[in-house]
Amino acid sequence: MSTTRIADIGWAILWDAEAKRHVYRQGIDIVFTDDRITHIGPGYTGPVDKTIDGTGLMVMPGLVDIHSHLLSENVGRGVTEEIGNPALYMSGVADPKPLFLPGHSMDSDTLAAEGLRAATRMAISELLLSATTTVVDLAIPYEGxxxxxxxTGIRSVAAPMYRSAAWVARTGHTVEYDWDEKAGRKAMDAAFRTMDLAVQHPSGRLSAMVSPAQVDTCSVELLRDSNDMAKERNWPITLHTGQCVWDHLEITRRHGLTPVQWLGDIGLLSDRMILAHAIFLDHHSWIRWHTHRDVPLLAETGTRVAHCPxxxxxxxxxxxxxGQYVKAGVAMAIGTDTQPHNMLEEMRLAATLGRIGGRHVEDTNIGEVFHAATIGGAEALGRDDLGRIAVGAKADIVLVDLAHPAMRPVRDPLRSLVYSAADRAVREVYVDGRQLVRDGKVLTVDRDEAADTLQKVQTDMLQAVSKRDRLHRKAEQVSPLSLARG
Known part of the structure; x- marks a missing residue:
C-alpha cells in the first residue's frame, strides 16, 4: 500500500453528501491510499509515504467526460472547425464531415490503424491536461x-457504436438511409463481445456503455433489444438524439412524434438512458413543434442529457x-465530442452559451456546470465513487496551481479556472491514485510521437478526399484555408 497526503490545502472542492452539492474548504489535508480517498480534514498525523504541499493548490475531483469520439476528431484539426452544410440546417455530420474521418478509403491500412491509436492517445492526453479523469469513448472498435x-491510465468507458442504417447524402441537401438490419445485428453482437472484454480488462479501469448510434439510424427492434441487454447487464445506454434539425424531421415524418416522445413511447426513456445531445427538441426556436413536452418528459423519466456545446x-x-433544462429537473452531464478534447473549455462554453440561449444573465452558472461535469457524469455511469472528493471515493484527483498568473488574484478559484486559466493551470492529475500528469506534462502519452503520426494520417486523408466526394472536390475546396496562399 502507498499513502499520499496533500497537506494544508489552499482551496479544496469537497462533496457534501447531505446537501448534495460541492463546497469549498480551506486549510485541510486530503489523504489517499492506493486508489481510494481515506481522510479529509485538518492536521492528519497518520503514516504517509509521500507528502505534497497543498498551500498553493486547489484540489478538485477529476472531471467526467460523458461523450467523446476519441479516434475520429483530432485528425481533422485545422480542417473541420468551420465546415457544415447550410442545406442541411447547418449541420455537417452527414455531409461533408465524413470526408475527413480517418480509416475510410485511405491509401494505407497500416497508417489508418496507426492513426486511430495516435488519435486516441492524443485526445486522452488533452483530456488529462484539462482535468478529466474519466471518459466515455463512443467508437468503431479497432484492433488494440x-x-x-x-x-494511457485514464478511466475509460468503452461504448462501441452500431446501427441499422447508414446516412447517405447523395444530393447534399437531403439525407437518405441505407438500411441493413442484418449488418446492424452483426455489429451489435460484436459490440457486446467487445464490451464484455472491456469489463474483464485486467487494468480494472475499463467499463462499458451500450451505444446504438443514432435515433434515426436504428430500428425499433435494435433499440429495444439494446435497452433490454443494457438492463440485463446493469450498464448505461446512450443514443444520439436531437443532434440536428433533420433527425427531428425524419422521426416526425415516420412516427408523428418528436424523437424524445417516440423514445418514450417505445420504452427507452429512463435514468439509464443518456441522450446525446438533445438540443433540437420541440421547444427549440429552430424546431417550433406544436408541443412543448420534450424537456418535461426527460425530467419525469430521469433521462440524462450529454451536453457538448x-x-x-x-x-x-x-x-x-x-439552465432551463436544469431548472426543469433534467439530469445534465458534459462531454467534449470533438477536438480539442478540453473539458474546461466545454464548461466555459456551456455557461456562456447557456446565458445566450436562455437570454438571461442568470440562466446558467459555473456551479451548475461543474456539477454536471462531475456528479452528473458519475451518476449517469451509475458510479457513486467518481466525480467527488469524499472519503471512500476513487482517488481521481486534480491539483490546480493557484500561483499561475491566470488564476490570480485568487478569490473564486473554480470560476477563475474555467473562465481564465483552463488547462494552463492544471499541474497534477491522479487516476486511481496513480499520477498521470506532473507539472503539466502527461506521463503516459508521447504527445510528439502521436502528433507526428497524425500529421501523416491527415496528409493521407486529405489526398483521398476527391475520390470520396460526390462532386470530386479537393480538400481545399471543401475546407478552404483561413488565408489565401501567397
Missing amino acids: WLDTLAE LVFSRYGQMMESF
Whole structure:
C-alpha cells in the first residue's frame, strides 16, 4: 500500500453528501491510499509515504467526460472547425464531415490503424491536461482499442457504436438511409463481445456503455433489444438524439412524434438512458413543434442529457438552454465530442452559451456546470465513487496551481479556472491514485510521437478526399484555408 497526503490545502472542492452539492474548504489535508480517498480534514498525523504541499493548490475531483469520439476528431484539426452544410440546417455530420474521418478509403491500412491509436492517445492526453479523469469513448472498435485506452491510465468507458442504417447524402441537401438490419445485428453482437472484454480488462479501469448510434439510424427492434441487454447487464445506454434539425424531421415524418416522445413511447426513456445531445427538441426556436413536452418528459423519466456545446457552436447552434433544462429537473452531464478534447473549455462554453440561449444573465452558472461535469457524469455511469472528493471515493484527483498568473488574484478559484486559466493551470492529475500528469506534462502519452503520426494520417486523408466526394472536390475546396496562399 502507498499513502499520499496533500497537506494544508489552499482551496479544496469537497462533496457534501447531505446537501448534495460541492463546497469549498480551506486549510485541510486530503489523504489517499492506493486508489481510494481515506481522510479529509485538518492536521492528519497518520503514516504517509509521500507528502505534497497543498498551500498553493486547489484540489478538485477529476472531471467526467460523458461523450467523446476519441479516434475520429483530432485528425481533422485545422480542417473541420468551420465546415457544415447550410442545406442541411447547418449541420455537417452527414455531409461533408465524413470526408475527413480517418480509416475510410485511405491509401494505407497500416497508417489508418496507426492513426486511430495516435488519435486516441492524443485526445486522452488533452483530456488529462484539462482535468478529466474519466471518459466515455463512443467508437468503431479497432484492433488494440481497449489496450490503447488502458495504457494511457485514464478511466475509460468503452461504448462501441452500431446501427441499422447508414446516412447517405447523395444530393447534399437531403439525407437518405441505407438500411441493413442484418449488418446492424452483426455489429451489435460484436459490440457486446467487445464490451464484455472491456469489463474483464485486467487494468480494472475499463467499463462499458451500450451505444446504438443514432435515433434515426436504428430500428425499433435494435433499440429495444439494446435497452433490454443494457438492463440485463446493469450498464448505461446512450443514443444520439436531437443532434440536428433533420433527425427531428425524419422521426416526425415516420412516427408523428418528436424523437424524445417516440423514445418514450417505445420504452427507452429512463435514468439509464443518456441522450446525446438533445438540443433540437420541440421547444427549440429552430424546431417550433406544436408541443412543448420534450424537456418535461426527460425530467419525469430521469433521462440524462450529454451536453457538448463546442461542436454545435461551430455550426452556429446551441442548446436553449442549459439552465432551463436544469431548472426543469433534467439530469445534465458534459462531454467534449470533438477536438480539442478540453473539458474546461466545454464548461466555459456551456455557461456562456447557456446565458445566450436562455437570454438571461442568470440562466446558467459555473456551479451548475461543474456539477454536471462531475456528479452528473458519475451518476449517469451509475458510479457513486467518481466525480467527488469524499472519503471512500476513487482517488481521481486534480491539483490546480493557484500561483499561475491566470488564476490570480485568487478569490473564486473554480470560476477563475474555467473562465481564465483552463488547462494552463492544471499541474497534477491522479487516476486511481496513480499520477498521470506532473507539472503539466502527461506521463503516459508521447504527445510528439502521436502528433507526428497524425500529421501523416491527415496528409493521407486529405489526398483521398476527391475520390470520396460526390462532386470530386479537393480538400481545399471543401475546407478552404483561413488565408489565401501567397
